[in-house]
Amino acid sequence: MKNISSLILVFILLVIWQGAAMGVDAAYILPSPTQILERLWELREPLILVHLPATMGVTALGLCISVVLGLLLAISMDWNPKLEKALYPIIVASQTIPTTAIAPLFILWFGYGIWSKVLVTILMTFFPIAITVFDGLKGTKREMEELLMTYGATKKDIFLKLKLPTALPSFFSAIKMSIPLSVIGAAIAEWLGAQKGLGYFSKRMMTQLDGAGVFAPVVLLSVVAMVTVWIITIIERKIITWRKEL
Amino acid sequence: MLEFKNVSFRYDVDAFSMMEDLSFSVEDGEFVSIIGASGCGKSTIFRLINGLEKPQKGEILVDGKPIASLKQYSAFMPQKDLLFPWRTIEKNICLPMELAGVPPKEQEARCREVLEQVGLLDYMKKYPKDLSGGMKQRVSFARTLLSGADMLLLDEPFSALDYLTRVEMQEWLLHQWEHYDKTILFITHDVEEAVFLSQKIFVIQDRPFSSMEMVEVPLSYPRDRSDLKKPEIVELKEQLIGKLRRSVSV
Ligand SMILES: Nc1ncnc2c1ncn2[C@@H]1O[C@H](COP(=O)(O)OP(=O)(O)OP(=O)(O)O)[C@@H](O)[C@H]1O
Ligand SMILES: [Mg+2]
Numbered sequence: 001m002k003n004i005s006s007l008i009l010v011f012i013l014l015v016i017w018q019g020a021a022m023g024v025d026a027a028y029i030l031p032s033p034t035q036i037l038e039r040l041w042e043l044r045e046p047l048i049l050v051h052l053p054a055t056m057g058v059t060a061l062g063l064c065i066s067v068v069l070g071l072l073l074a075i076s077m078d079w080n081p082k083l084e085k086a087l088y089p090i091i092v093a094s095q096t097i098p099t100t101a102i103a104p105l106f107i108l109w110f111g112y113g114i115w116s117k118v119l120v121t122i123l124m125t126f127f128p129i130a131i132t133v134f135d136g137l138k139g140t141k142r143e144m145e146e147l148l149m150t151y152g153a154t155k156k157d158i159f160l161k162l163k164l165p166t167a168l169p170s171f172f173s174a175i176k177m178s179i180p181l182s183v184i185g186a187a188i189a190e191w192l193g194a195q196k197g198l199g200y201f202s203k204r205m206m207t208q209l210d211g212a213g214v215f216a217p218v219v220l221l222s223v224v225a226m227v228t229v230w231i232i233t234i235i236e237r238k239i240i241t242w243r244k245e246l
Numbered sequence: 247m248l249e250f251k252n253v254s255f256r257y258d259v260d261a262f263s264m265m266e267d268l269s270f271s272v273e274d275g276e277f278v279s280i281i282g283a284s285g286c287g288k289s290t291i292f293r294l295i296n297g298l299e300k301p302q303k304g305e306i307l308v309d310g311k312p313i314a315s316l317k318q319y320s321a322f323m324p325q326k327d328l329l330f331p332w333r334t335i336e337k338n339i340c341l342p343m344e345l346a347g348v349p350p351k352e353q354e355a356r357c358r359e360v361l362e363q364v365g366l367l368d369y370m371k372k373y374p375k376d377l378s379g380g381m382k383q384r385v386s387f388a389r390t391l392l393s394g395a396d397m398l399l400l401d402e403p404f405s406a407l408d409y410l411t412r413v414e415m416q417e418w419l420l421h422q423w424e425h426y427d428k429t430i431l432f433i434t435h436d437v438e439e440a441v442f443l444s445q446k447i448f449v450i451q452d453r454p455f456s457s458m459e460m461v462e463v464p465l466s467y468p469r470d471r472s473d474l475k476k477p478e479i480v481e482l483k484e485q486l487i488g489k490l491r492r493s494v495s496v
Contacts, residue, residue, distance in 0.1 A: 143328055150296040150322045151342040151393055161341070165332045242331035242375065 062121025136170025282450030
């Protein structure tokens with residue numbers, strides 16, 4: 001096991017946290033890891049049956065839309081250099097906008113329903129996906145492209161047979177990067193205004209000064225995000241066997 | 247037959263022409279090498295032949311027809327193997343046929359045949375990462391063959407290989423050439439390689455160049471490495487090296 005040292009580190013940090021929490025002895029400010037787990041267990045039913053599905057719904061929907069839009073944008077910028085010139089700088093610049101700061105606007109505009117949250121999620125993930133995939137497409141080797149041209153390949157052939165496989169690793173990176181981002185996006189949006197969801201639940205626990213209750217949904221969210229990324233990594237390893245050689 | 251007629255070419259970004267008024271021709275079935283100092287424009291000649299660059303003046307003809315009107319008349323094999331790592335050896339070799347719309351059944355049959363010929367049938371379902379440098383160049387050559395063109399443009403195909411593999415590959419290539427009846431244009435830095443392989447050697451000396459000096463190799467096929475020790479061949483090698491030296495110092 002090559003991650004053994006990081007596991008040990010995590011364990012040490014947890015022990016320190018536990019010790020500090022027991023020292024402070026004020027669960028509403030700093031709950032200990034064991035208290036959080038306990039609370040997670042107590043709250044398992046509403047968390048897993050009601051709030052987790054709500055948040056996952058927002059995350060999945062937002063992520064899917066982001067992937068489709070991001071791919072479309074990346075591909076069209078790669079296809080048409082004029083579009084690239086016009087859009088690329090804007091996209092890069094837009095990365096500096098603090099999404100979390102403008103999220104409340106979306107709640108204001110689109111209300112407390114699911115769409116305002118989906119929009120925040122899209123806003124968080126769309127641009128990183130577009131840029132990563134675009135850079136992946138641009139990473140195509142000129143020599144390989146020219147070789148295909150000498151075989152009489154059309155632009156479409158070059159796209160399907162060369163660019164797409166070349167960009168596949170970037171596509172997976174984009175997905176793995178945007179899963180945590182979309183979870184954060186969904187949770188923030190729920191925090192700002194919702195009737196259910198883990199973000200909303202966490203906020204409600206906050207108003208009740210239930211420190212462990214604030215943490216419990218966060219722990220659940222992190223675990224779900226990590227498991228999803230892990231599954232994607234396994235799929236990626238199955239599909240991409242050539243990463244090292246490019 | 248390949249003909250260059252008064253071809254002038256300059257890259258857009260360059261201030262000086264690469265070649266001016268260049269004319270030469272290569273007969274069907276010949277094995278011709280092109281040698282010259284680094285950066286003198288050898289690869290550019292290939293880029294012109296396979297249509298990646300267009301000459302500003304002059305004409306390039308294959309069998310009397312301008313290349314713009316032709317398809318699949320030449321096949322290019324680069325220095326790096328440029329095999330696609332996500333494709334099996336079989337799929338790599340089939341790539342040019344795929345693009346030309348050859349039916350899958352026929353693709354597989356031809357792929358098998360050529361892999362048998364280059365001695366890599368067992369590797370059909372393997373990936374490029376499973377092959378050594380020499381094997382990859384053989385696969386790359388097989389791919390070039392199956393593009394169906396009669397004229398093969400080989401740009402320093404063996405220069406990245408170690409000496410022993412290179413020597414082996416040279417003998418192998420001559421074998422393939424005799425078997426397949428193709429025209430081969432071969433770029434190299436290595437005078438000995440050019441002498442061992444080709445019937446004619448074109449030497450690029452000037453910059454820009456308007457002609458290439460043609461030197462014939464007084465050896466018949468099949469050839470043996472011991473032929474390289476013959477006095478007239480040793481003499482020829484020295485002569486060629488002298489020409490290249492002069493062109494570098496100019
Ligand atoms: N696509 C290109 N655009 C602009 N200039 C180029 C291009 N390709 C090559 N050149 C320039 O043209 C010159 C000749 O290049 P070329 O590749 O034909 O030389 P070469 O004889 O094949 O050299 P080498 O032996 O190093 O391969 C070089 O100075 C190079 O910088
Ligand atoms: Mg070159």
